[in-house]
Amino acid sequence: MPWYFYLAFKQLFPSGRILSFFTVVSVMGVMLGVALLLIVQTVMNGFSHELRSKIVEATGHINVVTSGMLMDYDDLVEELNDWPGVRWSVPIAQGQVLMNFKNRPMVPNVHAVDVNVVEEMEYLERFLLMGAKSEDLFDDSVFISRGLARSLDLRPGDVVDVYSPMLLERLERNEIILPRELEVAGIFSTDWHEIDEATIIVTLRMMQDLYGMGDGAHSISLRLEDNLDSFSVAREMERTLFAERDLRAVSWQEQNESFLWILNLEKNVMLFLLLFIVVVAAFSIASSLLINVIRKTREIGLLGSLGGRPWEIGVTFCFQGFFLGVTGTAAGLAMGALIITFRNQIIGLFARFTGAEDSLQQYYHFTFVPARYEFSDFVIIGVSAVIISTLAGFIPALRAARLRPVEAFRHG
Amino acid sequence: MDDLRTEKQVVLRVEDLRKTYPSGEATIPVLKGVNLIVRGGESVSIQGESGSGKTTLVHLAAGLDLADSGAIYWEETDITKMRKGSLPRRRGAFLGMVFQSFHLAPELTALENILLAARLVGRSVRTVKERAENLLERVGLAERGHHVPAQLSGGEQQRVALARALINRPRMVLADEPTGNLDERTGDRILELLLENCREEGTSLLLVTHNKVHAGRTDRQLFLHYGQMQPEFA
Structure with missing residues (x-):
């Protein structure tokens, strides 16, 4: 393993200690952000799917x-x-x-x-x-x-x-x-x-x-x-069956275009807003890594004096952001999936404690929280969180890479 | 073993080295045309008042800073003309450095700190692990290899730093006041280890020190006075 990956791991998981507080807090920050994003997106998918099903059930395809x-x-x-x-x-x-x-x-x-x-x-x-x-x-x-x-x-x-x-x-x-x-x-x-x-x-x-x-x-x-895709079937009917007639086939998606557009917009806006939670977590990573770079100024100088190239020193810190992002994202996706799996038990428990079981049924007309996984959500959330976390490590990395050993010794 | 290496081959040659530092609108000359030669297996000490330019000379000799003019040769190579990208790796293999403040990575054990210097020049840990353990034994820390710096005393940390400087079998060790933060007895022990390495492995030593007794134990003693090398008095 190249030394810069090795040292990055060692800074995240120092010898002689079970866990690094910085690592735990950073991973948890990303994990919670990603889990929340996944839960909200999946539940919104569920509601959206339920609503779409209701529309089709009530109005036909x-x-x-x-x-x-x-x-x-x-x-x-x-x-x-x-x-x-x-x-x-x-x-x-x-x-x-x-x-x-x-x-x-x-x-x-x-x-x-x-x-x-x-x-x-x-x-x-x-x-x-x-x-x-x-x-x-x-x-x-x-x-x-x-x-x-x-x-x-x-x-x-x-x-x-x-x-x-x-x-x-x-x-x-x-x-x-x-x-x-x-x-x-x-x-x-x-x-x-x-x-x-x-x-x-x-x-x-x-x-x-x-x-x-x-x-x-x-x-x-x-x-x-x-x-069957209603929209395609409707278009095919218009192209062949109704070609010479004053008839139109309107799919349920076209009939409810505005409503579906709002549903989609709502989901995208939620994704955009909740992504800021991951950005906040990334800021905490950036801040911690930057403090680390400042704290380790002399060590960084030493790495240069022992043969480390500037870009390698930069990678040491950038990789930490990437690693924290990947770990936090993986943990967040797992945690999100776990909560979604047991969402009804969790809501049930919450409702039982607060005595809101009847209200849920009476006012929200549901006894369960709908959820629907979409692969694209996993990809978008996962990739975004990793990119944001890696970028968080980029600024400290740049600072570390630009640090000349002699200045590090003088000012460290 | 390294008697061949200790032949009077020049390991470090510094020619007419000049360096100034900016101070507001003025510039302060720190080195005013320093010449220096260190031969294979030789130990050379540099003494001087604070601000005389000793540390600047070490930094320039190690290629950590840029001189205003002059040349620095590592054996036959003028490092002032070397490509910037290839200098760090070459430095890691050619030089061992020991500092006053040890500079050990706190997240690594003593053994890992020593091995890090080998990793930095692209050497496989497998091939140098035995040497690292031998070095730890030589500096009297065979039992402390798995201790992190926080669990070691200042003297022990400096001995680890010394072992780290020697792991890549450098041609020369640059030691910038290595005993400055240590008590007299521990300092003596560190100096003894440095000189012992010169004798046994033929590594040259350039020692910057305030300690006259320590300087007196090197082959040659130089004195830097306001940026100019004074005649040798040993």
């Missing part, structure tokens, strides 16, 4: 839309069902209605599905609470989201009055209008706040009636096989 209303769509649905990778497609309609229960009005979003598409109804059932069945949805019934049910104190069996904007137009013409009375057939929860807050699900036939749509639908929602 692709929506086929036209400039107006989709009429006579049966052939199109068949074509789409035959498209490679499409599990099923279902005509849907969406809008808003005025809902009234015991003189408490609300304006929820309404989502209408074709109850004849068995796959979609089976899929819907996973969101229903308290044992409700998807087959309970008829033209005169409605599924209510959990948030809405809580706001209006609704229970299955209650009857709500529903007014559509079309009915309001008739009201303007001084016609007497009667609301549609719909019975609550079930309460659902998707765990996606935007939907759970105020949404009702009705049959497509009821929606067509409420909105005066005739036999039309607003769009056709497609569900794809797992692991």
